[in-house]
Amino acid sequence: MAEIKSVGIIGIGSYVPETILTNEKLETMVDTTDEWIVSRTGIKERRIAKEDEACSDLAVRAALKALEDANTKPEEIDLIIVSTITPDFAFPSTAALVQDRIGAINAAAFDLEAACTGFVYGLVTGANFIATGMYKKVLVIGSEALSKIIDWEDRNTCVLFGDGASAAILGEVEKGYGIISYDLKAKGSGGEFLDQPGGGSRNPATVKTIENKMHFLKMKGQDVFKFAVTAIPETINNILEKTDINIKDIELVVPHQANYRIIGSAAKKIDLPVEKFYMNLETYGNTSSASIGLALDEAIKKNKIKKDDYIIMVGFGAGLTYGSCLIKWSKEV
Numbered sequence: 001m002a003e004i005k006s007v008g009i010i011g012i013g014s015y016v017p018e019t020i021l022t023n024e025k026l027e028t029m030v031d032t033t034d035e036w037i038v039s040r041t042g043i044k045e046r047r048i049a050k051e052d053e054a055c056s057d058l059a060v061r062a063a064l065k066a067l068e069d070a071n072t073k074p075e076e077i078d079l080i081i082v083s084t085i086t087p088d089f090a091f092p093s094t095a096a097l098v099q100d101r102i103g104a105i106n107a108a109a110f111d112l113e114a115a116c117t118g119f120v121y122g123l124v125t126g127a128n129f130i131a132t133g134m135y136k137k138v139l140v141i142g143s144e145a146l147s148k149i150i151d152w153e154d155r156n157t158c159v160l161f162g163d164g165a166s167a168a169i170l171g172e173v174e175k176g177y178g179i180i181s182y183d184l185k186a187k188g189s190g191g192e193f194l195d196q197p198g199g200g201s202r203n204p205a206t207v208k209t210i211e212n213k214m215h216f217l218k219m220k221g222q223d224v225f226k227f228a229v230t231a232i233p234e235t236i237n238n239i240l241e242k243t244d245i246n247i248k249d250i251e252l253v254v255p256h257q258a259n260y261r262i263i264g265s266a267a268k269k270i271d272l273p274v275e276k277f278y279m280n281l282e283t284y285g286n287t288s289s290a291s292i293g294l295a296l297d298e299a300i301k302k303n304k305i306k307k308d309d310y311i312i313m314v315g316f317g318a319g320l321t322y323g324s325c326l327i328k329w330s331k332e333v
């Protein structure tokens with residue numbers, strides 16, 4: 001077996017739909033208030049895809065930006081992984097649709113379903129193909145059109161989510177840089193806390209499943225909250241334990257953007273100032289698979305990350321899944 005290669009992010013891009021849905025507008029749709037949403041979640045607005053805009057449309061736009069940032073041609077891509085819980089279709093995969101649309105003629109393509117941990121799962125999975133020396137460039141995309149599976153009459157869920165996509169190109173980087181530790185976990189016993197019960201092979205789509213609104217996202221908010229506030233510190237401790245890097249060495253944590261209270265609680269538990277957690281949930285809400293990449297892209301553009309920084313990305317969500325990865329940033333920005 002060839003020597004294991006160091007793998008990092010060599011390009012990144014993101015895209016959000018133009019339409020902004022504010023808390024004020026939501027006040028006219030369901031029994032809620034801007035004050036309730038902001039105080040419980042930190043979210044002020046989110047983006048909503050057009051009626052004819054699907055997951056792959058958002059994914060392609062983010063992918064093209066990431067390719068440009070990495071100075072990489074589509075035909076150089078060996079593998080495309082799309083993380084999503086809102087694929088265009090059950091099949092074909094959204095990754096295959098993207099492969100065709102961007103002209104990645106040499107790429108394999110598959111979808112990955114780990115919900116809000118999907119971007120981390122995708123990075124780690126893609127990196128391993130390159131670490132072995134088998135592939136050179138992998139495109140990892142997190143893309144969601146969550147607005148299409150939201151019950152816009154359910155105030156418990158409709159205020160939380162938004163649409164968007166983010167993409168990263170993985171490639172070989174200098175030794176000692178890139179992904180240096182990771183931890184991926186699942187806790188399937190909590191699957192019912194966050195699900196879309198209708199439309200799959202358990203409850204195939206029928207008039208009854210539609211009438212019972214089983215094709216919409218369902219959530220037990222407090223159970224998810226309790227899970228998240230323990231999952232984040234657990235997985236971060238797990239990745240640090242595998243290295244000689246201390247939490248104090250971490251320059252920035254890019255967490256899944258679900259709720260500022262979840263992030264605040266996790267920050268306290270790992271004894272890192274909350275200012276070290278990059279947050280943009282105020283403007284995009286929870287975009288599931290897309291959220292970590294969206295935040296990372298923004299953090300880079302705001303010069304919050306520089307070469308040699310230790311960065312943690314951490315996710316948690318439906319599955320339940322959770323996980324994190326530690327990156328020594330290799331790209332000059």
Ligand code: COA
Pocket residue numbers: 031032033036037040041116155156157159219221222224225258259286316317318
């Ligand atoms: N506007 C106004 N009131 C609302 C509301 C809304 N949008 N949504 C729920 N409420 C009401 C509830 O009906 C409840 O009213 P009741 O006491 O009369 O029954 C009250 O607010 C409190 O609800 P509760 O669920 O206890 O609120 P909470 O403090 O737990 O906050 C969440 C709710 C959803 C914000 C919180 O549980 C949460 O963030 N959970 C994690 C969700 C998440 O991040 N999911 C994705 C993970 S990837």
